[in-house]
Amino acid sequence: MSANNKRSGVSLSHHILPTSGTMIGICMTLIGLVKLNENRGGMSHVDEYAALSALVFLASAVTSYLSLRYEDNEALSRRLENFADQCFLIGLVAIVIIGVLFAYAVI
Numbered sequence: 001m002s003a004n005n006k007r008s009g010v011s012l013s014h015h016i017l018p019t020s021g022t023m024i025g026i027c028m029t030l031i032g033l034v035k036l037n038e039n040r041g042g043m044s045h046v047d048e049y050a051a052l053s054a055l056v057f058l059a060s061a062v063t064s065y066l067s068l069r070y071e072d073n074e075a076l077s078r079r080l081e082n083f084a085d086q087c088f089l090i091g092l093v094a095i096v097i098i099g100v101l102f103a104y105a106v107i
Contacts, residue, residue, distance in 0.1 A: 013067040013081045016088050020061035023091060027054035030098075046102045053094045060087035 027050045034047040067080035 011067070011071075011077075011081060012085060013064040013077075016064040016081075016084045017061055017068065020057045020064060020084075020088055020091075023057040023088075023095070024054050024061065027051070027057065027095065044102070046098060049098045050095070053091055053098060056087050056091040056094060060084045060091060063087065 030050045031047045031054075034044060034050070038044065038047075061084075063080045064084035067077045067084060070077050070080065
């Protein structure tokens with residue numbers, strides 16, 4: 001843990017877990033909206049890419065949860081937290097790219 005986390009007593013996983021859950025909900029909402037729009041506007045692959053992004057956020061949420069569960073094992077908890085952080089950032093980048101490509105009707 002960084003010195004900042006030790007002082008505040010809150011690890012990064014405490015922030016990643018609820019935010020990843022929220023992002024999973026956003027991805028699922030996007031999938032539903034795209035499915036409604038497919039009837040009018042034709043097929044797209046946005047829903048499939050959003051589903052993959054939701055899986056990345058799920059990996060982030062699960063590893064963040066496991067990091068919190070295994071806080072007693074500091075080395076394992078830190079590795080899980082780092083993986084959760086990386087998955088979260090990958091998911092954020094992916095969902096932004098999906099949104100931009102969808103806005104310009106590329107996908």
